[in-house]
Amino acid sequence: MAEITIGSRIRKSPFFNAARDAGATHYTIYNRMYMPTSFGDPIGEYERVMTGVSIWDVGAERQVEISGPDARTLTDLLCARSLANLKPGRARYAPMCNHDGILINDPIALCLADDRWWLSIADSDVLLHCQAVAGAGGYDVRVVEPDVSPLAIQGPKAEAVCRDLFGDSVMDELGFFHHRPISLDGIPMVICRSGWSRQGGVELFLTDGSRGQELWDRVMAAGEPYGIAPGTPHQMERIENGLLSYRSDTDDDTDPFEAELGKWVDLDGRDFVGRAALMSRQADAGARRRLVNVTIDGELPACENPWPATCDGAPAGSLRNATWSPKLGKAVGLALVPVAYAQAGTQLNVDADGNPLVVTVSAVPFGESLTAPA
Numbered sequence: 010m011a012e013i014t015i016g017s018r019i020r021k022s023p024f025f026n027a028a029r030d031a032g033a034t035h036y037t038i039y040n041r042m043y044m045p046t047s048f049g050d051p052i053g054e055y056e057r058v059m060t061g062v063s064i065w066d067v068g069a070e071r072q073v074e075i076s077g078p079d080a081r082t083l084t085d086l087l088c089a090r091s092l093a094n095l096k097p098g099r100a101r102y103a104p105m106c107n108h109d110g111i112l113i114n115d116p117i118a119l120c121l122a123d124d125r126w127w128l129s130i131a132d133s134d135v136l137l138h139c140q141a142v143a144g145a146g147g148y149d150v151r152v153v154e155p156d157v158s159p160l161a162i163q164g165p166k167a168e169a170v171c172r173d174l175f176g177d178s179v180m181d182e183l184g185f186f187h188h189r190p191i192s193l194d195g196i197p198m199v200i201c202r203s204g205w206s207r208q209g210g211v212e213l214f215l216t217d218g219s220r221g222q223e224l225w226d227r228v229m230a231a232g233e234p235y236g237i238a239p240g241t242p243h244q245m246e247r248i249e250n251g252l253l254s255y256r257s258d259t260d261d262d263t264d265p266f267e268a269e270l271g272k273w274v275d276l277d278g279r280d281f282v283g284r285a286a287l288m289s290r291q292a293d294a295g296a297r298r299r300l301v302n303v304t305i306d307g308e309l310p311a312c313e314n315p316w317p318a319t320c321d322g323a324p325a326g327s328l329r330n331a332t333w334s335p336k337l338g339k340a341v342g343l344a345l346v347p348v349a350y351a352q353a354g355t356q357l358n359v360d361a362d363g364n365p366l367v368v369t370v371s372a373v374p375f376g377e378s379l380t381a382p383a
């Protein structure tokens with residue numbers, strides 16, 4: 010049984026000790042930090058986020074803070090989705106491209122004030138990219154990684170926990186993707202109605218990393234009557250509900266249209282990093298590939314690699330991720346395939362590290378929730 014080394018070379022979230030003491034069993038490395046991925050009971054953790062409430066250390070979702078007179082202009086330029094009219098106190102899912110139109114992150118952009126923004130990032134070093142674009146363009150901004158670490162409370166009972174913690178008026182006014190600064194017994198944070206599940210909940214962006222244990226304990230205590238327990242962003246829930254895992258579902262040459270993020274790309278009436286390249290990619294051949302849902306027949310081994318797919322012997326992309334779906338009662342996955350193989354019903358042969366699998370492209374496009382058979 011291989012284990013990951015815990016040491017000082019990889020950064021720790023302010024909730025690291027709390028999550029470890031609570032029984033975290035598996036970690037991934039995300040933004041050069043440890044991030045828990047399991048507490049050893051995948052189905053129990055799935056049930057909890059689907060029907061109850063769970064608490065997640067997602068402190069590795071770092072913020073890129075852009076502040077100063079040109080903050081809005083630069084943040085808008087960095088994102089494929091327009092942020093020109095995003096109001097303070099609001100957030101927007103905003104994919105980012107490099108100058109070749111390749112997806113390099115899929116952050117949530119939070120407008121804290123007209124001159125202060127956070128990009129709440131997925132796993133890639135876009136701080137350097139943002140600093141370089143700012144410097145090369147002579148923008149009047151400061152671009153840093155601040156001491157800000159999200160703690161997620163997710164699941165249908167998250168609402169009740171938050172009402173007990175923060176009061177009804179705060180929660181009544183907090184719409185989806187709305188946020189505001191708040192404190193709990195003097196612990197400073199920004200509360201946002203967001204999170205990487207479709208089961209509802211909030212994220213608490215702790216703004217004093219020395220107080221992670223205190224915040225974790227406060228949330229656990231408030232959640233006790235509702236059966237709260239530690240969990241993590243969940244592979245089954247997010248694949249069932251079409252949430253992208255950047256760099257897990259995508260490779261180093263995926264554009265946002267291929268990743269099915271086209272609805273979050275505003276090509277018209279504005280410029281942004283990667284726009285010109287995306288325009289010519291679109292004009293050339295349309296999206297070369299698509300990320301599709303598949304259902305899987307056969308015994309599913311642990312998906313540790315993108316597995317190559319073929320169709321009638323011809324290369325047909327790869328199966329990037331696969332997991333059991335409790336909702337469908339069968340294995341499902343995400344395949345990144347040439348458009349010729351993206352139609353519903355197409356069958357692909359997959360070499361799962363020596364195990365042959367037959368997978369079928371689903372009629373439900375990636376980005377929508379899979380529906381259980383009637």
Ligand code: THG
Binds near residue numbers: 103212
């Ligand atoms: N929370 C925070 N930061 C993050 C994530 C998070 N950074 C990386 C990663 N997760 C970003 N990925 C997503 C993907 C989808 C959504 C949120 C984060 C999401 N999308 C809605 C949808 O697709 O319908 C809403 C989009 C919108 O209205 O703008 O919620 O989880 N802090």
